[in-house]
Amino acid sequence: MLNALEVVTTVVVGVMVGVEFSVAFVLNPILDALPGDSGQLGRAHGGRMLGVVMPVWYITSLVLVAVWAVAGRHHDGTALVVTSGALLILSVVMSLLLLVPINNQGKTWTPDNRPADWKEQMNRWDRFHYVRIAVIIAAFALLVAALA
Numbered sequence: 001m002l003n004a005l006e007v008v009t010t011v012v013v014g015v016m017v018g019v020e021f022s023v024a025f026v027l028n029p030i031l032d033a034l035p036g037d038s039g040q041l042g043r044a045h046g047g048r049m050l051g052v053v054m055p056v057w058y059i060t061s062l063v064l065v066a067v068w069a070v071a072g073r074h075h076d077g078t079a080l081v082v083t084s085g086a087l088l089i090l091s092v093v094m095s096l097l098l099l100v101p102i103n104n105q106g107k108t109w110t111p112d113n114r115p116a117d118w119k120e121q122m123n124r125w126d127r128f129h130y131v132r133i134a135v136i137i138a139a140f141a142l143l144v145a146a147l148a
Helices: 002-033 038-071 078-106 117-148
Strands: none
Touching: 002 038, 002 117, 038 078, 038 117, 078 117
């Protein structure tokens, strides 16, 4: 049973990392290259859609890691799993304090109501997102290492 939990947790966290990586390095550059207001409208729609899905995914990942840490507390690699969990907690705190406030504004913007500095705000969100990606990649790598 522990093996199944380890695999499921690693896959769930790994796919989350892949989605966040794709947002930063594939989706947002595509949206930013679109003409006119299309990119801003795309980011607003993405903020609404992912703003619903990602919190559930982050919390589910954290819960799975916590269950793995408790269930496997007497096995090798538990310290790696606990450290991964701490990094996932950091990513949630970063999300709540840094990214969600910007996203909550950006998802309501249209070409008619967006602030003059909307591009700067999106660039700030991107920078915070890059740091969050580094944190969750490290968390994922620790889970993979715990499996070895």
